Amino acid sequence: MAVTPPSGSLPAALRPALGTAEHSAPVAAAAASAPARRHGPQGDPAALRAWARRTRRFVAALDFDGTPADIVMDPLHARPHPGALEAAAVLGRHDVRLAIVTGRPALLTVELAGLERIGAPVTVLGHYGAERYDTDTRRLTRPHRRPGVAPARAEPASAPADGRLPTGVRLEDKGHSVAVHSREAADPRGTRQNPHAFLSAPAARHRLAVEVGRLVTELRPGGIDKGQALAAYLDDLRRQDATGEPSVLCAGDDRGDIPAFRMPAERRRNGTADPVLVHSAPTDATEQVPELATGCDTRVPGPRCDGRAHRARRGVRRLPPARREPKAVITGHSGGPARRSPRAA
Numbered sequence: 001m002a003v004t005p006p007s008g009s010l011p012a013a014l015r016p017a018l019g020t021a022e023h024s025a026p027v028a029a030a031a032a033s034a035p036a037r038r039h040g041p042q043g044d045p046a047a048l049r050a051w052a053r054r055t056r057r058f059v060a061a062l063d064f065d066g067t068p069a070d071i072v073m074d075p076l077h078a079r080p081h082p083g084a085l086e087a088a089a090v091l092g093r094h095d096v097r098l099a100i101v102t103g104r105p106a107l108l109t110v111e112l113a114g115l116e117r118i119g120a121p122v123t124v125l126g127h128y129g130a131e132r133y134d135t136d137t138r139r140l141t142r143p144h145r146r147p148g149v150a151p152a153r154a155e156p157a158s159a160p161a162d163g164r165l166p167t168g169v170r171l172e173d174k175g176h177s178v179a180v181h182s183r184e185a186a187d188p189r190g191t192r193q194n195p196h197a198f199l200s201a202p203a204a205r206h207r208l209a210v211e212v213g214r215l216v217t218e219l220r221p222g223g224i225d226k227g228q229a230l231a232a233y234l235d236d237l238r239r240q241d242a243t244g245e246p247s248v249l250c251a252g253d254d255r256g257d258i259p260a261f262r263m264p265a266e267r268r269r270n271g272t273a274d275p276v277l278v279h280s281a282p283t284d285a286t287e288q289v290p291e292l293a294t295g296c297d298t299r300v301p302g303p304r305c306d307g308r309a310h311r312a313r314r315g316v317r318r319l320p321p322a323r324r325e326p327k328a329v330i331t332g333h334s335g336g337p338a339r340r341s342p343r344a345a
Contacts, residue, residue: 051247051276058247059237060091061230061260064102064109066214066253067280070303073184075104075172080113081303092120097246099123099233101226103211103218103256105174106133106140127176128211128220128256129229141330145176146221148206153178153219155202169195177220188215189286213254214287226252227259251278253302258291265295 062068065075068084088098098120102109106126109115110133115122121136132141153173168185171178180195182188195217196210202219203210209222230250238245248264250257267273279296280303282288293299 051274054274055247057095057097057241057243058249059097059099059234061099061101061233061248061250063226063252063254063257063260063280064100064104064113066282066302067251068303069113071183071214073181074170075179075181076112078112085114085118088115088122089118089120092118092122097121097123097237099125099230101125101129101230101252101257101260103128103174103177103179103213103220105176106131106142108174110135123233125226125229125233127174127224128226129224129232130176130221132233139330143176143221146208148208149176149221152202152206152208166194174218174220177218179216179218181216183215211256213256214282214289225259226256227261227263230260231263245273247274247276249276249278251280252292253280253282253289255289255291258289258295261292261295 065071065078068080068088069078070081072078091098100109100113100115100122102124104112104126106124109124109126110122115124116135121134123135124133125131126133127143130143133139166182166185166187168182168188170181170184172181180199182195196212199210199217199219202208207222208219211218211220230248234245234248250260250264252260261277264273264275265277268275276298277296279289279292279299280301281293281299282302
């Protein structure tokens, strides 16, 4: 069955997924048994098609910001790039599982991206995998709140008044973490180390991790990263389906995506997986992530980073934190006690 591309423009990171979906159905045994091939750093459409023919089913695991969504000044203005939701619907119709692996809260990502409108199931692994939300079951799994997060959040909240952070630096409270964005500062690259230094002290006091990204520094609980989250998700799919673990097309743009690239790359070296790693490369060379650029199979241009123009052009309104009520909430973590809280549909 041929894939009908979306009518609008398409984020480049989704093009390899759409290109492979057309060929993902089982075909002749000779094509299915073609030898594994390492794709060049600039991408090779023929190699991607050969990969799809070897693949009975695959998962498209994408970061959100900087991959299907533009990088914007205000995190609550973020929306998928035009054509992304249509592309996700196309993938769903071809039995491609879609997972969003993000540092954002899971429910907020669902709300910002409009994921429950695409007509195909999507799994969101939020807070670097500490949360999971499935749009088909509307079930949210989230961790117990770490005792150190609340007092640590209170410390950065007072920073602008104390003059310790420059004008234009934005604080984002994510509930389980806090992020300091310097993109709107007069000298965003010059101020980048300042938020990192400011957050290092509360991180040490409250035993939290400091995550440094593209003009953002985040204070969050440790013990989980996107690689661990993606591995657990793939293992769960393998347990559900006797055909084994699906192949994965993983796309990302920032340092938080490095573990998500390393996990399938390690399985490839062990001969247990045949992934495709897509680097959604920043358009600004100063924001490049060398580990992704050198570790990817194919590199595509990422969305732009002009939030003000994006907002004016598309009339995007700023969404408050998501208030969508899931059908059920599982509080806890693997290996620990969990509590189910039913919610109204």
